[in-house]
Amino acid sequence: MAGKGKLDLVERLTNECIDVCQAVLRGRKYLAPLLDPSFRAHKLQRALNEQKAAVGEMEMAVDRIMTAVEKMSEIDFADSGDAARRVAECCGEIVEACCFQDITGQRMSQVNEALSAIEDTLTFLSDGTAEAAPPEDQTLLNGPALPGSGMEQDAVDEILADDKGKQEALG
Amino acid sequence: MAVDMKMPILIVDDYKTMLRIVRNLLSKLGFSDIDEATDGTDALAKLKSRRYALIISDWNMQPMTGYELLQKVRADASTKSLPFVMVTAESKVENVIAARKAGVNNYIIKPFSAEVLKAKLKTVLGDF
Incomplete structure (x- = not known):
């Protein structure tokens, strides 16, 4: 009987080991989208860069707004004409600085996309109910360029001018 | 010919803040x-409900992007020559070229x- 008991224990432990191995293999399969070099090199790295750029842009915007507010607080209202002009200038600065909300919003959507992919995979790992969706094909949609990697307005103007020139020549 | 400062302008953006900023700057x-x-x-x-003299549109919007809007505007006989300015954070060369090919009149990079x-x-409009 003691021999039978040991055999049962060995069988049960073996089956548990097999279950654990299968779970590890399944987990590795489910993690494949996140382990894919393209996800780590592009999506995840881009998300980190976008987040960093967004923080930098928010800092710059806040600095610009604070500078404008400080300038306004120093205006001498004895000369009402000059004061009105300077207040209008500061208000313009504040309005322009608020552009950051759109840019950082687009950057954070890239971060959300990467987090969603991780969340989908974790959900699938935990209960197997959700399939990680493949990323959507966003033809021509890049979002804001990272600092130093996008085109400046002058370069855009050159392309447009060059194209207009060509069209005029053809016309 | 002088620019009519009362011309109807349509601004398109999915960020309410950007709509306010562009409206504010245009008013200014x-x-x-x-x-x-x-x-x-x-x-x-x-x-479809009103004739505008100018469109200023963002690119990155859902469900229809500014680029798709530009294509539809140019494909419609009643709006094909309507001045269209793209104001966008999309600053890759391919975006600018695609917009130009689709008939954009000018292209402004955010922030501006x-x-x-x-x-x-x-x-686009002449001196004012």
Whole structure:
């Protein structure tokens, strides 16, 4: 009987080991989208860069707004004409600085996309109910360029001018 | 010919803050008749109900992007020559070239200043 008991224990432990191995293999399969070099090199790295750029842009915007507010607080209202002009200038600065909300919003959507992919995979790992969706094909949609990697307005103007020139020549 | 500062202008952006910023800057430049749309589909509906003299649109919107809106505007006989300015954070060469090929009149990179907006509108509308 003691021999039978040991055999049962060995069988049960073996089956548990097999279950654990299968779970590890399944987990590795489910993690494949996140382990894919393209996800780590592009999506995840881009998300980190976008987040960093967004923080930098928010800092710059806040600095610009604070500078404008400080300038306004120093205006001498004895000369009402000059004061009105300077207040209008500061208000313009504040309005322009608020552009950051759109840019950082687009950057954070890239971060959300990467987090969603991780969340989908974790959900699938935990209960197997959700399939990680493949990323959507966003033809021509890049979002804001990272600092130093996008085109400046002058370069855009050159392309447009060059194209207009060509069209005029053809016309 | 002088620019009519009362011309109806349609601004399109899915960020309410950007709509406010562009509206504010246009008002500052002297334009007074400004309508808003929150994406390409909304803009097309507004274009059907009113004749505008200028569209200023963002690119990155859902469900219809500014680029798709531009293509539809150019494909429609009643709006094909309507001045269209793209104001966008999309600053890759391929975006600019695609927009140019689709018939954009000017292309402004966000973030931008009131001076840049004024300069680009002058190239499209004439001096004001």
